[in-house]
Amino acid sequence: MNIATIGTSTITVRFVEAVRKSGKLTLAGAYSRSAEKANKLGAPRVFTDLEELAGSKEIDVVYIASPNSLHFEQALLLMKKKKHIICEKPMFSTAKELEEAFKTADENGVFLFEAFRNLYTLNHDRLKEAVEKVGTVRHSFLQYMKYSSRYDNVLAGEEPNIFSPKFSGGALVDLGVYPISLAVSLFGKPKNVSCHVTMLPTGVDGSGSVILDYGTHTCTAMFSKITDSYLPGEISGEDGTIVIDHVAPISTIEFTNRRTGDQEQLAVQEEENDMIYEAEAMAAIIESNDQEKYAHFRSVSEIVIHITEEARRQAGIVFEVEK
């Protein structure tokens, strides 16, 4: 299958590398408003007109890594021309957009994937198996907190895309979706959500916490783009506790048996570029028309956007597209 890319930032470069290494997809095109920038990705064809990309017969799949606020319009245009979509997280700004996009995907017989790279990895699946060991899960804690160099711009009075409501930015939707999507992948849809954030002068959050209430278990997720954290993640049950080094990528999974104190290391060594796993998995689902796996990932995207939308409502974060 031939794939084209939208966007030219670091993540696109990394995805292109993953495509090359995976061997399941062939890089056939690269779109950017700047031909010079797109050229650097090394695709055989460069597009500077999105309509032209949409109409191009040789492209089967498009990877979208433009600013968040552009994903929806671009995905819709491309799906209507029968392109499968792999879209960077957060895929869309609102649940309404997500619903309409999946409807459009269905109508046009194409697949629409949100690139939660941490959910497609080997260690994600190892972790899912490991959760069985802790017995009744009673608490979990997951975080992604990393100081962004762009926050220096905010402190200087600017409004970089990633911290702008115009571009549907903020720490919750940028980094918070990693721990939240992992929780949803492992535990499903929570019954209730509570969220508090630290608001920035730009009108989006710089950091915050969300509690996902599963009734018999509470999951706490933290996110920040204005501080650094060294906290591991943890999933604990009545029989034991799992500690993971991080949510994306997951490099270590340690299980401690509460009664015996015995510890087991359950992670495997992964490829340094973890986007290989999502590229391969998505290509395989498209090729084999695997509706069951697709339904799972689609459901994760739907639940995550409902969580972040409710969290934003509680925290008072309003994106430009919602006004």
Add this chain to the structure above:
Amino acid sequence: MNIATIGTSTITVRFVEAVRKSGKLTLAGAYSRSAEKANKLGAPRVFTDLEELAGSKEIDVVYIASPNSLHFEQALLLMKKKKHIICEKPMFSTAKELEEAFKTADENGVFLFEAFRNLYTLNHDRLKEAVEKVGTVRHSFLQYMKYSSRYDNVLAGEEPNIFSPKFSGGALVDLGVYPISLAVSLFGKPKNVSCHVTMLPTGVDGSGSVILDYGTHTCTAMFSKITDSYLPGEISGEDGTIVIDHVAPISTIEFTNRRTGDQEQLAVQEEENDMIYEAEAMAAIIESNDQEKYAHFRSVSEIVIHITEEARRQAGIVFEVEK
């Protein structure tokens, strides 16, 4: 000053040891309904009648470590007879009880202390100084989660005191008050609180999470008596991050400078029995009539009970005394 104790469990034994080591207080009496049990504490006088203890001229201070639901009645009786009180946490079941108790303390010219042992230690003060180093605090995370052997009784269908609404039990008020009181001691009163818990069949919580929203900073506190956690605590700001090994006792305090990556170890070696620090501090405050320090600790108790009361309201935890 002469002190008497109420209660004969492990914590009282530990407090009696702290009193002996501190040298600031003299163990003069021990109360229990069982003279045999009280005898084991080695006090010169044993009381089995609370009125008798209250009326005893040689006792200046009483340390209360009875079941939570008895603290209020016992403290009031004793304060009316001019005894200073050091009461185990959680001091009272409701904010209303706490308010009435402090009023009674004032009227009788006695001091009333909640034994948050983690707030009186050397490393608490080192941590408070260290917080200056992180710059604008943007996120903090504190936890106390330890599987209680009494939970085995709950699983067997019983209702041990510590998990009973009749005795004002549950993980939030038993262990949650450690991270919450530390947050209040460091950061003051939060603007908002959100809480979700895992309810047990007894009608109190087994574990949960609370977010303390400080506007410019969110603090997340987790607590559990039905799972084990290996997570450290963390306080992070724009300039760096502090990691502490635990909230009670705090044995390590590591500061990492975000820009340089330099790390500093800021904790000091403490006495193995950290109750020595509270015994000494409370005795010093009473002796010197230090109203300023007293006002601080009183304020922490007031804020903590308002937080746990609001958290219980949200989580639907109702104590017998409230019905």
